[in-house]
Amino acid sequence: MKVVAVVGSIRRGNTLKMVQASCSKFLPEEIDIIDLGKIQIDFCTGCLYCDETQKCNIDDDLSKLMDKIAEADAYIFATPVRWSLLSGEMKTFFDRLNPFATVGTLNGKKCILLTVGQSEKESEDAFSIDLGLKSMEFFCENAGIDVIDEVKAYGCLAENDITNSSYLEKCYKAAEKLRNTLL
Structure with missing residues (x-):
């Protein structure tokens, strides 16, 4: 089993902690993290x-990771x-996966989706998260x-807000669900 976890944030905060919690349900050799x-x-x-060749003509760090992405059985996608x-980093990542769409490389793969934002769950702007x-869906x-599970973390603005919440437990459970679908 091979899982690629994608951290869609340049900060070292809540999004990264969600990914780390999710990755803990897998063996180290089963996980590749793309930060x-x-x-x-x-x-x-x-x-x-890419529509004509099924390859991207851009040569950057991501182009060197495309084989890992294509060969993965599942993904953990996380974004603020x-x-x-x-x-923007996650949107750019998704855009660059277009070569796989032209040949169905990602069809039938599994994933969990993790999002985090500063809006409080019961606030009038909670819909933002x-x-x-929904964009990732x-x-x-x-x-x-196939989306196996999702975690939406509300009220996380400061770097460690997620640490004292129930959201990391939800990440563990989502990752466990993902793992079980791959066994």
């Missing part, structure tokens, strides 16, 4: 080269949510990836 804040990832240029949107998650649906 988008630590790699050079260029924007998709919309050149459509701002203004009802997933992070829901909409960020749409990506997965279009790519043919």
Whole structure:
């Protein structure tokens, strides 16, 4: 079993902690972590080269990780949510997976989705976190990836807000569900 976990935040805070909690349900050799804040990832240029060749013509750090992504059985996608949107790093990552969409490489793979934001759960702007998650759901649906579980963390602004909440336990449970679908 091979799982690729993608940290869609350049900060070393709540999103990373959610991924680390989820990854703890897997053996180290089963997990590859792609930390988008630590790699050079260029924007998709919309050149459509990948539609013709099933390869991206951009040569950056992400291009060197594409085989790992293609060979994975499952994914953990995690992003902070701002203004009802997933992070720019995660959006760029999803855009760059277009070469896989042209040949169905991601069809039938499994994932869990993790989102975190500063809005309080009962606040009038809590929908912001829901909409960020919805964006990731749409990506997965279009790519043919089955979403096994989701965790939405509310009220997390400071770097360690998630540590004193129930959200990390939800990450453990979501990862356990993912693991069980792969066994």
